[in-house]
Amino acid sequence: MVETVTSSFWWRWTQPHHHPRRWVPSVFTTHKAIITAVWIAFLVTVFWWQVDATAGILIFRRVFPAREVPKFRPVAFNLTDFGGVGDGVTVNTEAFEKAILAIAKLGKKGGGQLNVPPGYWLTAPFNLTSHMTLFLAEGAVILGIDDEKYWPLMPPLPSYGYGREHRGPRYGSLIHGQKLKDVIITGHNGTINGQGQAWWKKFRQKLLNHSRGPLVQIMWSTDILISNITLQDSPFWTLHPYDCKNVTIRNVTILAPIAGAPNTDGIDPDSCEDVLIENCYISVGDDGIAIKSGWDQYGIAYGRPSKNILIRNLVIRSNVSAGVSIGSEMSGGVSNVTVENLFIWNSRRAVRIKTAPGRGGYVRDITYKNLTFENVRVGIVIKTDYNEHADESFDPKAVPLLENISYTTIHGEGVRVPVQIHGSKEIWVRNVTFRDMSIGLTYKKKHIFQCAYVQGRVIGTIFPAPCKNLDLYDEQGHLIRRSDAQNATDIDYDI
Structure with a gap:
C-alpha cells in the first residue's frame, strides 16, 4: 500500500510541548542519541523520497505540489x-x-x-x-x-x-x-x-x-x-519514429541500465524526414541515438531515406555502444544530418557510422561540430564491415556510398583512440574533413589516428597527428601536402 506524507507528523514534532531546546542537549550526550539522529534523518528522507518502482518495493510516495x-x-x-x-x-x-x-x-x-x-x-x-x-x-x-x-x-x-x-x-x-x-x-x-x-x-x-x-x-x-x-x-529501442515527417523531440530524459539492458537505444529516427532532437539527456544500454532507414534488400526496396535531421545540445552515455550512430540499417539512405553541441561521456564510442556490403544506400552530407568526449574508448568511428544481415538473400554487391562527412571543433580527454575510419576496397570513405581537433589520449600504441581506404583532408593543425591517408591544408585552405597513400591501413582490430 502506498502511503502519503501528511503534515501531522511534522506538526507534532514542532509543537512547544516537545521542548526541543531541552531535548537536544540531553539526548546528544549518549551513544543512543547518535542512533536516534540517524533514524530521524532516515525517516525525513524516506518521507520525502521514494524508492524507484523498478528497483524495489515502493514504501512511500513523494507528495508533489x-x-x-x-x-x-x-x-x-x-x-x-x-x-x-x-x-x-x-x-x-x-x-x-x-x-x-x-x-x-x-x-x-x-x-x-x-x-x-x-x-x-x-x-x-x-x-x-x-x-x-x-x-x-x-x-x-x-x-x-x-x-x-x-x-x-x-x-x-x-x-x-x-x-x-x-x-x-x-x-x-x-x-x-x-x-x-x-x-x-x-x-x-x-x-x-x-x-x-x-x-x-x-x-x-x-x-x-x-x-x-x-x-x-x-x-x-x-x-x-x-x-x-x-x-x-x-x-x-526506446523511442522509434518510423517513416514520419516533422518530428520534434525536446527536453526528454531517456534512461536504462548501461549494462544488462540489451538493445535499449535511446532515440531511433528511422526513414524519417525533418527531425529535431535537442536538449535531451540519454543514458542507455545501447546507442544513445541511432539514425536508420531499413535493412539490406528490404530497406533498398522500401526506399525511404532519413534526411534533414538536426541533433543538438545533448548529454549522452552509452557504455556498450555509441553516443550517436548512423546505421547499421541505413539501406534507404541517410543525408543532411547535423550533430552539434554534444557531451558524450563514459561511452564505448562517441559518434559512429556503421554499414557493410549488402546494405546499399548512402550516408552523405553529415556534419559533426562542437563535440566533447570524456572517458571514451574510441571517439570517431566509421565502420564498413558490420556484417549483420536480415537473411541470406542480401546482395553483397549492393555497397553503400559514404561521402561528404565533416568533423569540426572536436575536443576531449581520457580517449583511447580518437579516430578510426575503416574503409575498404569495396566501400571507400570519401571527402572527409577534420578541423580544430584536440583530444587528450590514454592509448600508448603508435597508431592512435587510424585510417584505411579514406580520402579527405585536414585543415590547420589538429591533435593527435592525422593519419597519412589525408591531405593537409593550412588554416587559409592552401594545400600543404597531398596524400599518396589513401588506401593505407593503420587499423588496430583489437580496439
Whole structure:
C-alpha cells in the first residue's frame, strides 16, 4: 500500500510541548542519541523520497505540489474520468482506450488532451489518435505490463523484412500510433516506464519467440512533438519514429541500465524526414541515438531515406555502444544530418557510422561540430564491415556510398583512440574533413589516428597527428601536402 506524507507528523514534532531546546542537549550526550539522529534523518528522507518502482518495493510516495496543467486542446480529460486508478496494481488499459476514443471523436474540433495525474498507472499497450495531447503530470508514471502475453503481435516493418530478432511478427510498443497527424506527448516530466527487466532476462535466456517491441513507436505520421518527459527501461529501442515527417523531440530524459539492458537505444529516427532532437539527456544500454532507414534488400526496396535531421545540445552515455550512430540499417539512405553541441561521456564510442556490403544506400552530407568526449574508448568511428544481415538473400554487391562527412571543433580527454575510419576496397570513405581537433589520449600504441581506404583532408593543425591517408591544408585552405597513400591501413582490430 502506498502511503502519503501528511503534515501531522511534522506538526507534532514542532509543537512547544516537545521542548526541543531541552531535548537536544540531553539526548546528544549518549551513544543512543547518535542512533536516534540517524533514524530521524532516515525517516525525513524516506518521507520525502521514494524508492524507484523498478528497483524495489515502493514504501512511500513523494507528495508533489499541485501544478496547473497547461491546456493544449479545446477539451481536456483526466484519466480518472474513465475509471483509471493509479495504484500500480490496477490495470488501466480500458481507461486509456476509452479516453483516447473520446478524443478521437473531437478531431474536427481541434482534438483533446488526456491528463495523467500523479500515480502509477499500470497498463498493457495502447494506441494514440490524431490531434491528441498526452500530458503526464509531475509524479505520473505509466507502467507497462511486463508479461508479453498482453503485448499484441504486429507485422514486421516493411523495410526490415521480419522482426529485428526473429522471423515473423514482432511485439508492438507500449504506446503506439499509425498514420496520425498532430500528436503531442508532454508533461511536467512524468515518466513512461516499460519495466524492461523481465524482457531483458527472457531475451538473454532465449525464451522469446518474437522480436521485442519499443517503448514508444509512431509510424507513418506527421507533426509529432515529444517533450518534457522521462522514458525509462524500454524492452527494446526506446523511442522509434518510423517513416514520419516533422518530428520534434525536446527536453526528454531517456534512461536504462548501461549494462544488462540489451538493445535499449535511446532515440531511433528511422526513414524519417525533418527531425529535431535537442536538449535531451540519454543514458542507455545501447546507442544513445541511432539514425536508420531499413535493412539490406528490404530497406533498398522500401526506399525511404532519413534526411534533414538536426541533433543538438545533448548529454549522452552509452557504455556498450555509441553516443550517436548512423546505421547499421541505413539501406534507404541517410543525408543532411547535423550533430552539434554534444557531451558524450563514459561511452564505448562517441559518434559512429556503421554499414557493410549488402546494405546499399548512402550516408552523405553529415556534419559533426562542437563535440566533447570524456572517458571514451574510441571517439570517431566509421565502420564498413558490420556484417549483420536480415537473411541470406542480401546482395553483397549492393555497397553503400559514404561521402561528404565533416568533423569540426572536436575536443576531449581520457580517449583511447580518437579516430578510426575503416574503409575498404569495396566501400571507400570519401571527402572527409577534420578541423580544430584536440583530444587528450590514454592509448600508448603508435597508431592512435587510424585510417584505411579514406580520402579527405585536414585543415590547420589538429591533435593527435592525422593519419597519412589525408591531405593537409593550412588554416587559409592552401594545400600543404597531398596524400599518396589513401588506401593505407593503420587499423588496430583489437580496439
